[in-house]
Amino acid sequence: MAVNRMFRTCPASGLVFHEPAENLMKANAVAAAVSLLVGGILAIGVTLTRWQAVHMLPPDSFYLFLTAHGLNMLVFWIIFFEMAILYFTSSTLLKCRLAAPGIGWVAFWMMVVGALMNNYAVFRGDSSVMFTAYAPMGAHPTFYLGLILFAVGALISCFVFFATLVVAKSEKTYNGSVPLVTFGAITAAIIAVFTIASGAIILVPTFLWSVGFIDHIDSLVYRTVFWAFGHSSQQINVSAHVAVWYAIAAIVFGAKPLSEKVSRTAFFLYICFLQLASAHHLLADPGLTSNWKIFNTSYAMYLAVLASMVHGLTVPGSIEVAQRQKGYTNGLFEWLRKAPWGNPAFSGMFLSLIGFGFLGGISGVMMGTEQLNLLIHNTLYVPGHFHATVVVGTTLAFMSLTYFLIPVLFRRQMMFAGMAPWQPYVFGLGMMGVSLFLMGAGTLGVPRRHWDIAFAGNPLPYEFPGSAWLMMALAGISSIFAFVGGAMYLAITVGSVFFGKKIETPGFKEISAQQGMVGRPQPAAAPADTTVIAGHQGGVGAGGMCMVAPGTFVLAIVFLVSFVLYYFINWKYLSTVWPLR
Amino acid sequence: MSAILPPPERVWWKQPLDRVEGLWIGIALVWCLIMFFMMPYWHVYGKQNLANEAWRTTPEAYMKKAEEVVAKYKVREETDQKIPVVHPPAGSDVYLVARLWSWWPILELEAGKSYRIHLMSMDWLHGFSLQPENINVEVHPGYDHVMTVTPTRAGSYSIICNEYCGINHHTMASRLYVK
């Protein structure tokens, strides 16, 4: 490849950045952080209102805040950040110039304008329709228009990503296959294309309806197609944060995937089936047959769950192998005990993995079971579940990636370096509390998106059990930890990016995010061992087991046992409910 | 060398699996299939399966049927709004109307008897949430959803709305009595 002046090599990580790509990554990451800030402030209002003893906001502001919280968090924060990840995994990891940076900027500004327009609609006060905006409840036209602009911008970014893959291939900036992390990003981008196309199919007519060109939107078709958009976008997150897990395992430990074949096949199962699960939003809806519901809600026989269970094993498994090679071979868990728990990039990633699997994954499969869904549909169990997936899972994974990116991408030293190691714990554990207690409340029947479970002034109130109130209070208290953790994150990132000491030359050693990090990867060394496949075949067995990662296997079995127990407990519970057919 | 670099081998597909992966994939696959077959199994042997029976209709047509049932089987009225309480015969079709922001009428059923309960909204989406039983069903405008329900325990139950339906969503609560 021709020498290009616009590239720089990061002295600490050996990564190669293309300047236009770098600027786009920065811009998207900053827009993401701003959305997170806005969404986080709104979350305070939401949670402190649902905590009945505090009951902070009046109903109209509560519903407005909740709408804006959902949109800024779920849509704007996550997707802006994902665009940065797409540029990173294509241009940077493939050491390739970014295709059409100009178009990337057009896409970025469309997304910014879309996000602003949508927020404008919500804060006007006449569009408190939640991010789902179920027709026939209508919002101001700018609500839909903003979302459409944002989505089209994101779609264009995806195409810039695909174009970069083509450029890299034709300019031979890499040999053979793309890195696994890039493959994960390809998965995310593919799902994004489907997601955004579905969004267009449903939001464009809804926009036309809101301005009076169409006179009827069918509520059932809306919900079906909307969730092809709304849920698939969660699947972009899953693919993206799994890619981030692999990336952090590679960056912090130099971990090598246990096997490329297994990990990539797992991503392939995501590509094929993950998006079908959108059907789990429609399990309590009329008219759709059980055949359609069962096949789709189970991601075609749970093949995508299988894929997640595989990633859940191979990510920590690869870390275990890397640690054992470094000599942490005692017992089952020395590799884990001696992991760099003070490095927020690692601790955040590991909490993300555990929280996503144990809380988000298990509850998600339970909810997505055709009959079990009856028990929790539209209760707070649902937000409980997705705060485990999209907050503990995705958001925390993205946060941990930023600890790596601040020195490498923004070339700044981390500010508040003493605080950073605590941030993932405060945020992650706080958020796990929020998820658990919301799920608890949901199990007791507390509805989601509900201003007053006391039904004050209602002639026929329902009295929720005291335990439900307790759950809401505990969720409120945990959320305070989560706010503090979120504020710490924003203080560290915004502080570092704008006021951090500039890194001019390699002076990285003091930065705590770098702790436990391997030296620069040797890009050229790789092909030498073409014939020596499976570098870790001689892995270390512990306790007589001939496995490369016995500790991880034990963790996986613990996970499976919890999963099986929880799953069948819910069937048992269902069997006590009124017969229904 | 690692997940952020291209795989070192040109052909990685033929790499042998380590036992930890092979075993886990096997176990996970079996578990996935068990979970999958639980759903059809429950359709055959389980008692709680939401019917998907639905009919496309209009609010007026639906309301008419609901009013007929109320006229026939009304036993009393409750609250200042005089919401009728109906006590339909076992096995009959009962219509529950969801609208901004109330449920109409109040149903009074008998334990151990089955009823064909119809659910439909007159306007936006609503959520039928029967508490503390925890049966939660989406209520659509334009689709008459029929499910056959057999209450098992006598008592006073609540129906609350758990699909956000606008500014007074939280006020949408009613009762269901089982004798």
Add this chain to the structure above:
Amino acid sequence: MSNAIQPAGDHEVFEEPVPPMQQLLDNPFLLLFIGIAVPTVLYIVLGVMEIVAIPIAK
């Protein structure tokens, strides 16, 4: 970037063919097609067809 990688042995007489499954996974556009076609057909098209087929009440 300029470290042009030349896998050892690749240009010798024997070049092991890339298995079809790996070729598929190395082809983002084929994957893109699959990733759009599968859910579009199984989820959206079949789902909307079922909704359209809901009978009119008597």
